[in-house]
Amino acid sequence: MTRQRELILQILSQSDRHLTADEVFFLAKLKMPSIAMATVYNNLNAMNEAGIINRVHMDGGADCFERTTDKHDHMICDVCGKLTNVRFPELQAHLQSALGREIDSYDLTIHCVCPDCRGRR
Amino acid sequence: MTRQRELILQILSQSDRHLTADEVFFLAKLKMPSIAMATVYNNLNAMNEAGIINRVHMDGGADCFERTTDKHDHMICDVCGKLTNVRFPELQAHLQSALGREIDSYDLTIHCVCPDCRGRR
């Protein structure tokens, strides 16, 4: 656990939203001006593989990262593009029994219109 | 519908697996040596937006494309990396009622060990 990794993890832990590598880099530079982009990616990748953080793929944009909490899925608003977390506690078991096979993991992203945008129409 | 688009669609329709833009380009060049990569991407994007084909994101690799058939999800083998289609006919309705909101669409990718790799251990 280097100072750089600690800082990156702190940034992700304190953020209330998903951050791109660029955003993490920008925020990290405020606290540690010498930090390099490669370091940000190195640590994001390492922590992602260790399961400490999650990488989230965004269609037509840079990947986002978030501090891992409990297993959850993602919902993207078709109107404003906001990414939020949703939870379906039974889903893995459900898929597993429908498939008749053990599942290691799954990624689910739902596209819908978020409450804010729905109300605004 | 230009000759190029027709060819690209034919290539995807006749393939028994998901193809990257590069693979489509290679196969298209065999039939039409003057075709350009930009044309392949233009048409893949246009047909994807029109719902005629699907773009499938692959972790750490180029996106893949397939001719659209019925709605289905994807399963990637953690061992050999093979991508196969799976169907959960009830899933969208299920997610919708669990979420209490209308869903426009969703993407689900399951990570597991495919039957071939399972048997081989």
Place this chain on the structure above:
DNA sequence: CCGGATATTTAGAATGATTCTGATTCCATT
């Protein structure tokens, strides 16, 4: 506390997928 092995960081170059650009070609219509 010291020396050396190992891992990490840094800056910038390199990569790879995809998109953009501007000129050209195609096709349908007049």
Place this chain on the structure above:
DNA sequence: AATGGAATCAGAATCATTCTAAATATCCGG
């Protein structure tokens, strides 16, 4: 045959991400 609009082409450009090689930090046994 002329016109206009859309699609194509080749190659340059872009963007996110990874790689490289040198410098630095960290850790461990003595």
